[in-house]
Amino acid sequence: MRRMLALAAFSALALSAGAVLAQDPISAREPTMKNIGRAFGAINRMNRGQDSFDAAKATEAFHTISANAKTFSTLFPDSAKTGDKNARPEIWTQKTDFDARVKKLAADAEAAATATAKGEADFKTSFAAVQPQCGGCHQVYRNE
Ligand code: HEC
Structure with a gap:
């Protein structure tokens, strides 16, 4: 009985540890960017x-x-x-610039989604506006 209680207590602990992990901003960064990367791959092709x-x-995709x-913008407290x-540590030393870049990507991708409905030419124009933002930010803020 004592062992069972200990086991129950342990599983409760493991469960709450799991919940904390799921909300951990660091471990959420990679999957969030991977979603962006996959969507980007489709429109890039x-x-x-x-x-x-x-x-x-x-x-x-947009x-x-x-x-x-x-x-992503919420994952760098x-x-x-x-x-x-x-x-990179520059994310925090140049937080205003970093935040502005993430915000711009969100806004431009949203605008691109609307423009894309008008046809391929508008798609290409909006794609050209979004594409340089990826590498532009990675160069300054991401370690490869
Ligand atoms: C405002 C900055 C910023 C912008 C804009 C940005 N990224 Fe990122 N990206 C990052 C940072 C920072 C990381 C590293 C995240 C981490 O793992 O901590 C990253 C990581 C990634 C990764 C690697 C994920 C992994 O597997 O570890 C991919 C893929 C990626 N970005 C794709 C893109 C694409 C495609 C775009 C443009 C549509 C883009 N990113 C725009 C900052 C940015």
């Missing part, structure tokens, strides 16, 4: 003509980028400055 243009899929950029080898 359409932009290059490797896949044919599909307005619905491209619109969805929505995914925007939504995940909004999430002062309490999570260390312990992530991919995030």
Whole structure:
């Protein structure tokens, strides 16, 4: 009986540890950016003509980028400055610039989703506006 109680207490502890982990901003960064990367891959192929243009899929991809950029912007609190080898300390020393870049990506991807519904030419124009933001931010704030 004592052992069972101890076991129950242990599982409750493990469960709450799991819940804390799921909310840990550091471990949420990679999957959030991966969602952006996957969505970007799909529209990148359409932009290059490797896949044919599909307005619905491209619109969805831009929505995914925007939504995940909004999430990403919440994952860099002062309490999570260390312990992530991919995030450079400049994120916090130049927080205004970093935040502005994430916000711009979310806004431009949202605008791109709307523009894409008008057709391929508008898709390409909006893609060209979003694409340089990825590498632009990575160069300054991300360790490869
Ligand atoms: C405002 C800055 C910023 C912008 C804009 C940005 N990223 Fe990132 N990205 C980061 C940071 C920081 C990391 C490292 C995250 C981490 O793991 O801590 C990252 C990581 C990644 C990763 C690696 C995820 C992994 O597997 O570890 C991919 C893929 C990625 N970004 C794709 C993109 C694409 C595609 C775009 C443009 C649509 C983009 N990013 C725009 C900051 C940015």
